[in-house]
Amino acid sequence: MQQRAEQIRRPGKTIAFVPTMGYLHEGHLSLMKHGRKVADCLVASIFVNPAQFGPNEDLSVYPRNPERDMSLAENAGVDILFLPTAQDLYPEGFETYIIQENLPDHLCGLSRPGHFRGVMTIVAKLFNIVKPQVAIFGEKDFQQLAVIRKMTKDLNFDIRITGLPTVRESDGLAMSSRNKFLSQNDRKSALVLYECLTKARARVSRGETDAGEIIKTCETAINSKNDTDVDYIRICDPETLNDLQTIDKPAVMAMAVKVGGTRLIDNILLFPPGTEPG
C-alpha cells in the first residue's frame, strides 16, 4: 500500500482517504462519495482496530461483513480498499502510541480510557501508509474528529482533515454499525437521542442559554424510555471540548447512551441567536 501510495503521488496525483472499521453504511458511503470528488485516487481502509477497544468492550462481536463492504466501497468509487490484518499493524513487540493531554479527558474518553490513544495511533499509522493529502471523517464521532484534527496539526501531518455531517435514518437515528445490535424496542427508544438534540437546538436558537437546564430536560426524556442508561450528556466548546455553563457562542451538545446493551453516541451543534453560520 505504501509503495502504491508513493507511485500515485509521484506524478502529482492526490489521494483522499476514508478510514473505517467496516460494516459500511450510508454514513461511510457519504465520506467516500465526497473523497471521490476531491482527489484523483480514493483509498478506503477497513480495520477493526483492537487498540481502541477496552477489555470489556465489543471488539469480538463488532459487526463485520467484508464481502458486502467490498461491493459497497466499489460502488461508492473507492479505487483501493486497504484491508490490513491486526498482525500487519500490531506485530509482536508493538509499543509506540500517540497520546493527547486534554481532548481525550472529556466525553467518550472518560468512559473509554485509552480509546483515543488507540484511535490516534491507528490513524497516524494509516496516514503514514496511505499518504493521503485529504482524510475524511464523519461528524457523528465528534470527539474523534476533534482529536484527529488536533493530532494532525500538532504532529505536522501534511493532510487536510475534512469532517462531514452525520447521515441519519429517515426517522433521525444516526447511522452506526452498532445499530445492528438494537432490538425492535431498543430501536424505538433510540430515537430519543436525536429528538433531544433537535429540541435542544431549537431552544438555544430561541434564546435559552442555560446548559444545565437543557441537559436536565434531556436526561429526564431519555430516562423515561425503556432500557436506556445515560453515560453522559454534555454541552461544550466544539474545539476544546470544555463544558459550557452558558451557551453564549456556538457549542456542541454530545451524548452517549446505552440502549439495551448498545452504546450509542450522537451530537448536534447549538447556535445562540445571531451566531448561525452563513
Place this chain on the structure above:
Amino acid sequence: MQQRAEQIRRPGKTIAFVPTMGYLHEGHLSLMKHGRKVADCLVASIFVNPAQFGPNEDLSVYPRNPERDMSLAENAGVDILFLPTAQDLYPEGFETYIIQENLPDHLCGLSRPGHFRGVMTIVAKLFNIVKPQVAIFGEKDFQQLAVIRKMTKDLNFDIRITGLPTVRESDGLAMSSRNKFLSQNDRKSALVLYECLTKARARVSRGETDAGEIIKTCETAINSKNDTDVDYIRICDPETLNDLQTIDKPAVMAMAVKVGGTRLIDNILLFPPGTEPG
C-alpha cells in the same frame, strides 16, 4: 519547509535528513557527510527541543552558536538548513505526544523521565515536515537511536533510519556539544568512560561473560576519578535494552556519568568470541 520537501520529492528526488540540536561538532558533520552521499537533497535541522529537557536540566544553558553552525553545515554539504522556533513547533495549546511502553524504561529514560517522549514527538514532527526517505542519527545516543528505529517501524513512517558510529576526540572522548562545559580537570576525568568501555570490550572478546563483574570493575575505575558520579552502567540487549546477566551474544554496554556538573553518555558494542560481525 513542508512545501519545499514536496517539491523536491515530486520529480522523484530523495531527501536525507539530519536532525540536530546545533552546536555542531565532527559527530554531526559525519552524519551530514553521509547524508550528502545517499540522497539528492540533504536537509539538516537545528532545534533545541524544550520537550526533551526536564525541569532541572540544562535547556537554558544548552550551547548555541547558529552562525558557526550555518557555515559548518554548508561546508558539510547541507542543501537546506531548517531552523524552526519553539513557537513554530509548540504553539500555545500543543498537546499531542508520542510514547513508548518499554524502551524508554531503561538507561537514560529512568534518570530523564519524559525525555524520550519529547525526542519521539519532535522527531515525528520533523519527519512530517521534512519528508525524508533517509534519516541519520549518531550511535552515541544509542537508546535514542533504538527508540527512533522502533517508533519509525511501529508508526509505519516510510523512512530508512541510519545509525553512524560515534566520532571521538583523538584521546577517545566521545564528541558532544556538552563537552564544552567540562573544566580542564573534568576533561581528564572524562577519559575514564571510553577507557572503561574499551577495556570491557577487550575482556568480553577474551571470553568474560559475567556482566556484573565487568560493571563492578568499571564502577570502581570511574569512582576513583575526581568529580565523577555514576548515573548508570548497564550491559544490555541492543534491541530490547533489557539487562543481560551473561554476555553470551552481542550486547551494548552503555553508561551515563556526571563529570563535574556535566552529564556525559557513551556506549560500546561487546562481542563474545565468535560473534563479531563480518
